[in-house]
Amino acid sequence: MEENKEMYSYRYPRPAVTADCVIFGFDGVDIKVLLIQRGIEPFKGKWALPGGFMNMNETVEECAKRELKEETGLTNASVEQFHSFSDVNRDPRERVVTVAHYALVRLADVKGGDDAASARWFSMNEIPSLAFDHDRILRMAVNRLKERICFEPIGFELLPQVFTMTELQNLYEAILEVKFDRRNFYNKMLKLGILTEAEPRPANASRRTPSKYRFNAEKYTELKQKGFRLEF
Amino acid sequence: MEENKEMYSYRYPRPAVTADCVIFGFDGVDIKVLLIQRGIEPFKGKWALPGGFMNMNETVEECAKRELKEETGLTNASVEQFHSFSDVNRDPRERVVTVAHYALVRLADVKGGDDAASARWFSMNEIPSLAFDHDRILRMAVNRLKERICFEPIGFELLPQVFTMTELQNLYEAILEVKFDRRNFYNKMLKLGILTEAEPRPANASRRTPSKYRFNAEKYTELKQKGFRLEF
DNA sequence: ACAAAAGTGTTAGGCCTACACCCATGA
DNA sequence: TCATGGGTGTAGGCCTAACACTTTTGT
Numbered sequence: 167m168e169e170n171k172e173m174y175s176y177r178y179p180r181p182a183v184t185a186d187c188v189i190f191g192f193d194g195v196d197i198k199v200l201l202i203q204r205g206i207e208p209f210k211g212k213w214a215l216p217g218g219f220m221n222m223n224e225t226v227e228e229c230a231k232r233e234l235k236e237e238t239g240l241t242n243a244s245v246e247q248f249h250s251f252s253d254v255n256r257d258p259r260e261r262v263v264t265v266a267h268y269a270l271v272r273l274a275d276v277k278g279g280d281d282a283a284s285a286r287w288f289s290m291n292e293i294p295s296l297a298f299d300h301d302r303i304l305r306m307a308v309n310r311l312k313e314r315i316c317f318e319p320i321g322f323e324l325l326p327q328v329f330t331m332t333e334l335q336n337l338y339e340a341i342l343e344v345k346f347d348r349r350n351f352y353n354k355m356l357k358l359g360i361l362t363e364a365e366p367r368p369a370n371a372s373r374r375t376p377s378k379y380r381f382n383a384e385k386y387t388e389l390k391q392k393g394f395r396l397e398f
Numbered sequence: 399m400e401e402n403k404e405m406y407s408y409r410y411p412r413p414a415v416t417a418d419c420v421i422f423g424f425d426g427v428d429i430k431v432l433l434i435q436r437g438i439e440p441f442k443g444k445w446a447l448p449g450g451f452m453n454m455n456e457t458v459e460e461c462a463k464r465e466l467k468e469e470t471g472l473t474n475a476s477v478e479q480f481h482s483f484s485d486v487n488r489d490p491r492e493r494v495v496t497v498a499h500y501a502l503v504r505l506a507d508v509k510g511g512d513d514a515a516s517a518r519w520f521s522m523n524e525i526p527s528l529a530f531d532h533d534r535i536l537r538m539a540v541n542r543l544k545e546r547i548c549f550e551p552i553g554f555e556l557l558p559q560v561f562t563m564t565e566l567q568n569l570y571e572a573i574l575e576v577k578f579d580r581r582n583f584y585n586k587m588l589k590l591g592i593l594t595e596a597e598p599r600p601a602n603a604s605r606r607t608p609s610k611y612r613f614n615a616e617k618y619t620e621l622k623q624k625g626f627r628l629e630f
Numbered sequence: 631a632c633a634a635a636a637g638t639g640t641t642a643g644g645c646c647t648a649c650a651c652c653c654a655t656g657a
Numbered sequence: 658t659c660a661t662g663g664g665t666g667t668a669g670g671c672c673t674a675a676c677a678c679t680t681t682t683g684t
Binding site (some may be wrong): 175176177178179181219220226249252253261265 | 404405406407408409410411412413414449452454455456457458459479481482484485486492495497547
């Protein structure tokens with residue numbers, strides 16, 4: 167490797183460090199993942215997770231949030247790192263260690279990022295084979311999402327602020343790939359006490375008009391501090 | 399920085415990457431953590447988590463296992479990465495990203511590693527203030543251990559292969575910092591079906607002689623595949 | 631008219647929790 | 658002999674899971 171003034175030199179070899187992002191959305195029926203199509207080699211033309219190199223003045227989480235903003239325009243979504251991937255040959259060019267994150271975004275809030283031309287939402291069942299080891303990363307992200315939604319109310323990050331019970335149930339069923347009994351789901355959710363009715367049901371409401379709820383974060387933190395455990 | 403033949407040069411600055419290890423043990427009463435005393439600056443004389451720089455021909459997990467072997471002599475303990483720490487100034491010398499792991503070891507198996515002179519086991523309530531951000535790393539490791547032991551039978555990694563129900567209960571109580579009713583703990587554990595009696599109770603067994611059990615990993619994987627969920 | 635969506639309540643079974651006594655051993 | 662540790666079973670309460678009908682609207 168040529169050495170010149172633009173180079174940064176170290177006594178021992180170092181890997182590059184990147185943050186990759188599995189960005190989840192929900193369209194009311196399916197869980198979606200945002201992928202970008204690579205414009206350069208390696209894996210040119212293949213779909214991949216959004217991500218990029220960490221700067222020296224940011225943490226990996228900040229890097230992930232920066233990438234998220236660049237890809238979707240969102241600034242305050244729920245982003246969390248979940249695993250580092252460091253296989254020696256995971257990038258054919260050079261040694262790259264990536265810290266993988268997942269982000270939960272409301273589809274309605276996504277305007278389409280700067281690179282929107284090459285970005286697309288995919289349903290979980292139509293995901294193509296991905297560049298690098300991104301298949302593996304995605305698989306692990308999905309598993310983490312399943313585990314986490316059982317114990318923390320992160321699902322609300324994927325829904326509009328106001329939602330119906332059926333929408334919420336559809337979300338849980340889509341993520342966990344199971345079916346719940348509608349009445350039991352209602353009862354369980356309401357008993358938890360972390361939902362508040364968004365608007366009181368209008369007097370002229372017909373049987374057909376669903377109640378609207380919103381997630382009550384204060385109630386949740388209050389309950390959690392009392393040593394309450396969310397479960398599904 | 400001086401450039402010479404011993405240097406490795408890159409077009410963009412890169413952090414160093416390390417693996418740190420929170421090594422848990424159990425002495426029958428307390429959860430213990432293995433710490434090493436730093437012999438060099440920075441933080442010379444302070445206690446720290448064992449860990450070290452990743453080589454270019456190993457993954458971070460392999461790096462963590464190498465460190466574990468160097469520190470304790472153990473080669474097949476349960477090691478799992480749980481979080482990356484990348485604060486810009488977490489190491490005063492230079493930018494270092496660390497991938498933190500925890501390891502569960504049987505105290506009896508630990509011969510004392512190469513660096514044993516400067517290594518010591520600490521009970522959770524006697525841990526001194528640590529070098530770098532290792533306090534924070536340790537705190538998160540303890541939380542992860544608590545979460546994980548509720549749903550996966552990792553506690554057995556900390557016990558001898560053969561153990562009494564009371565020892566098992568002590569372990570759970572030490573990790574979770576709670577007290578269980580002895581009979582309920584017995585019933586729950588036995589109902590799970592993941593324990594087998596190590597030796598049939600000898601005929602001459604007195605009331606005072608406890609039954610010995612061992613963890614039945616086959617039974618566990620079998621149950622898990624049937625969609626069984628461990629819980630505490 | 632028919633299909634689809636939403637509101638609503640009960641019951642049975644399983645699980646969890648709390649709880650007491652006896653025996654053997656070692657101090 | 659006294660304190661400690663270990664083995665053992667039950668009853669009540671709570672939670673869970675299964676389950677049906679009615680109303681309304683859109684097609």
